[in-house]
Amino acid sequence: MNKKVVTFGEIMLRLATPGYLRFAQTDTFTATYGGGEANVAVSLANYGVDVEFVTRLPKNDIGEACRMDVRKYGVGTDNIIWGGDRLGIYFLETGAVSRASKVVYDRAHSAISEIKPGMVNWKEIFKDAKWFHWTGITPAISQSAADACLEAIQVANEMGVTVSCDLNYRKNLWKYGKACGEIMPALVAGTDIVLGNEEDAAMALDIHPDGVDVTGGHVEGAAYESVSKKIMAKFPRVKKVITTLRGSVNANHNSWAGVLFDGEKLYESPQYQITHIVDRVGGGDSFMGGLIYGLLTYTDDDQKALNFAVAASCLKHTIYGDYNRVTVDEVEKLMGGDASGRVSR
Numbered sequence: 001m002n003k004k005v006v007t008f009g010e011i012m013l014r015l016a017t018p019g020y021l022r023f024a025q026t027d028t029f030t031a032t033y034g035g036g037e038a039n040v041a042v043s044l045a046n047y048g049v050d051v052e053f054v055t056r057l058p059k060n061d062i063g064e065a066c067r068m069d070v071r072k073y074g075v076g077t078d079n080i081i082w083g084g085d086r087l088g089i090y091f092l093e094t095g096a097v098s099r100a101s102k103v104v105y106d107r108a109h110s111a112i113s114e115i116k117p118g119m120v121n122w123k124e125i126f127k128d129a130k131w132f133h134w135t136g137i138t139p140a141i142s143q144s145a146a147d148a149c150l151e152a153i154q155v156a157n158e159m160g161v162t163v164s165c166d167l168n169y170r171k172n173l174w175k176y177g178k179a180c181g182e183i184m185p186a187l188v189a190g191t192d193i194v195l196g197n198e199e200d201a202a203m204a205l206d207i208h209p210d211g212v213d214v215t216g217g218h219v220e221g222a223a224y225e226s227v228s229k230k231i232m233a234k235f236p237r238v239k240k241v242i243t244t245l246r247g248s249v250n251a252n253h254n255s256w257a258g259v260l261f262d263g264e265k266l267y268e269s270p271q272y273q274i275t276h277i278v279d280r281v282g283g284g285d286s287f288m289g290g291l292i293y294g295l296l297t298y299t300d301d302d303q304k305a306l307n308f309a310v311a312a313s314c315l316k317h318t319i320y321g322d323y324n325r326v327t328v329d330e331v332e333k334l335m336g337g338d339a340s341g342r343v344s345r
Contacts, residue, residue: 003296004050005131006161008120008152009037009138010112010145011055011066014281014322016092023093023102033069034322036135036168039282042323043289043312045074049296052076052129054120056112058084063111073323079125084111092281095251101280105172113142120148122155131292132156135166136204139183140173146183153190166288167196169203180204188235193295195242195288201227205234228261239263240295242306244287244313245271252277256314258287260306267303269310274317286316286324290331311335 015029041053053075057063059082066087071077088107095101107113126132132152139146156163165188174180184204188194201207209227228241240262247255257271290312294305311334316324 003131004052004129005041005044005133005292005296006052006054006125006129007037007041007133008054008149009035009135010088010107010110010141011035011038011053011057011070012088012090012107012110013062013066014090014092017094020094020096023091023104029091032321033066034282036137036166036285037133038070038075039285039322039324040133040166040289040292041075042070042073042325043286044293046324046326047289047293047328049293050076052079052125054079054081054125056081056083056115056119058082058086058111062087073325079120081115081119083119084109084114086110088112094279097250097252100251103172103281107141110141112138113145115148116144117147117151120152122152123159126156126159126161129156129159129161131162131164131296133164133166133288133292134187136168136180136184136200137170137173139187140170140180142176143178146178146187150187150190153187157190162193163191164193164288164292165191165195166284167194167200167204168284169196169200171203181206185235188231189237191235192237193240193242193291194231194235194238195244195284195291197244197246198224198227201231205231207231207234224259225261225266228259228266232261232263240302242291242309244284246283254280254317256283256310256317258306258310260302262302265302267306269306272310272314274314277317279320280317282322282324283313283316285322287313289324293328307335308332 014032017026041051044051088110091104093102138149207230224243242260245257258269260267290309294308298304312331315326
């Protein structure tokens with residue numbers, strides 16, 4: 001069975017302050033690349049999955065450097081389209097203990113924000129694909145990007161391609177005159193697998209879980225069964241709803257787990273205590289990459305698929321940059337209970 005995965009969205013230049021320096025303290029930035037759907041693609045490529053990343057990049061040296069960065073991890077880039085004037089940028093200040101991390105976006109008028117329906121030949125791209133992944137970041141960029149994303153979902157539906165979504169609500173992005181709740185329902189209606197947390201569900205779909213306090217440092221997975229049922233009732237195409245459970249003790253110490261609801265049963269993963277976070281940016285994307293791999297590989301074992309996603313994302317928190325650079329063997333080792341961190345010789 002063909003298991004090719006296609007992801008679609010924006011990739012940006014990431015400029016991060018060294019260590020834990022604040023923006024006002026630094027005179028240098030570390031440059032890497034990242035973006036939700038590209039991060040998922042890199043994870044899948046690491047696991048040996050045939051994966052294609054579709055985006056729009058400016059035809060200049062920075063756009064080409066970005067394409068080469070994704071390609072070197074084994075991600076297909078042949079269907080990237082070229083145009084526009086600039087690559088989006090985001091600035092990152094890493095928090096510590098009680099000081100939260102900060103992100104400042106500089107992505108107005110980026111190449112992909114000006115993408116339009118008809119620019120991408122989705123029928124050609126999906127002809128040998130099994131899975132299509134998008135996130136709520138893409139429709140937040142611009143109306144035309146939302147329209148292009150909807151076009152991709154509709155073609156995927158017509159061609160029998162499984163569609164997944166990370167709701168990924170970002171309050172600082174929705175600035176083009178439409179609220180998240182006005183745009184997202186039409187896209188989620190064509191989606192089979194939905195990932196999100198309590199804020200994502202509330203802001204994107206106006207669906208609220210009961211009895212959840214995310215600021216208290218402890219989150220109960222069972223509290224999300226009701227919201228999963230509400231999503232499935234509102235969007236009949238959705239077959240599975242997955243929620244990441246992050247309990248934030250402080251910026252360096254999080255608990256991490258997940259739940260999966262298949263319409264009948266709620267699966268809950270083991271919980272990890274991540275006590276020395278190196279980089280949490282891309283944590284949700286690494287979960288999604290692990291989940292897609294798990295659902296494609298362990299086709300009759302949703303529990304194992306969920307456990308793989310959570311373990312993969314736990315490892316991502318130890319890796320600098322947006323991308324999760326781990327192997328299947330490393331994830332399965334952690335799934336098996338070896339969290340010792342001992343030197344592998």
